[in-house]
Amino acid sequence: MDSGVTVVTCPYVDVRLTSTISSFEVKRRFNRGITIAELKGKLEMVVGAPSSGMDLELFSVSDKFLQKMDDNDALLGSYPVDDECRINVIDVSGGQMDKFTDVSKVEKFELSDDAYSKRSDSARSFMKNRRVGQYNEEEMAKKKAELAARREEEKAAVDAISVGNRCKVQVVGQPTKLGTVMYVGTTDFKQGYWVGVKYDEPLGKHDGTVEGKQYFACEDKYGGFVKPQHVIVGDFPEEDYGLDEM
Numbered sequence: 690m691d692s693g694v695t696v697v698t699c700p701y702v703d704v705r706l707t708s709t710i711s712s713f714e715v716k717r718r719f720n721r722g723i724t725i726a727e728l729k730g731k732l733e734m735v736v737g738a739p740s741s742g743m744d745l746e747l748f749s750v751s752d753k754f755l756q757k758m759d760d761n762d763a764l765l766g767s768y769p770v771d772d773e774c775r776i777n778v779i780d781v782s783g784g785q786m787d788k789f790t791d792v793s794k795v796e797k798f799e800l801s802d803d804a805y806s807k808r809s810d811s812a813r814s815f816m817k818n819r820r821v822g823q824y825n826e827e828e829m830a831k832k833k834a835e836l837a838a839r840r841e842e843e844k845a846a847v848d849a850i851s852v853g854n855r856c857k858v859q860v861v862g863q864p865t866k867l868g869t870v871m872y873v874g875t876t877d878f879k880q881g882y883w884v885g886v887k888y889d890e891p892l893g894k895h896d897g898t899v900e901g902k903q904y905f906a907c908e909d910k911y912g913g914f915v916k917p918q919h920v921i922v923g924d925f926p927e928e929d930y931g932l933d934e935m
Contacts, residue, residue, distance in 0.1 A: 725759075738782060847882045
């Protein structure tokens with residue numbers, strides 16, 4: 690007697706693909722009606738191994754090994770392949786692993802700087818023709834003049850500051866800070882002139898050491914470096930913050 694129940698199986702299956710050639714995992718959809726030989730042919734373009742030198746392993750959704758897929762004439766759908774199962778491709782052709790993963794075996798194209806400069810289709814040629822960036826002489830001259838002016842401004846400000854001066858530091862967007870000048874001059878961490886200050890309060894960033902080099906000594910978080918334009922020296926006595934009060 691006909692029960693009236695019809696079992697419908699999706700003709701396609703979405704599987705995860707891995708291989709011994711690559712550490713990457715990809716997803717692909719295949720028709721359950723293709724043979725394993727046909728599947729291997731499609732996998733050639735995915736994993737880079739020849740179908741003739743390819744062994745297949747089937748894993749469950751939870752990555753439990755199920756069986757080898759070694760019958761080239763069998764249909765993909767004849768194996769217990771469900772969505773999100775994993776098919777692992779083992780390259781047994783020999784020599785393929787190095788071909789795809791060892792970049793030292795890849796022939797590199799090298800071009801001398803002189804030869805590159807003579808090419809008309811390069812990025813450098815494009816920038817030169819349109820006077821972009823460093824190839825815009827007027828713009829570069831303007832930037833050089835601006836930088837020189839800033840350096841002169843910094844040098845003039847530095848000449849008016851001495852180690853031991855009491856100072857007030859005013860940087861836009863930050864609270865005014867009082868402290869003592871501990872260092873004046875150039876640094877290794879950034880170009881230009883800098884002033885090292887020991888603040889009266891823990892409003893700094895370090896203890897006078899930056900990137901492993903000590904420029905002055907103070908308690909941690911009491912030290913800071915600022916541009917000389919932000920430093921005003923004068924009679925700024927250290928405030929009593931009531932630390933000795935009960």
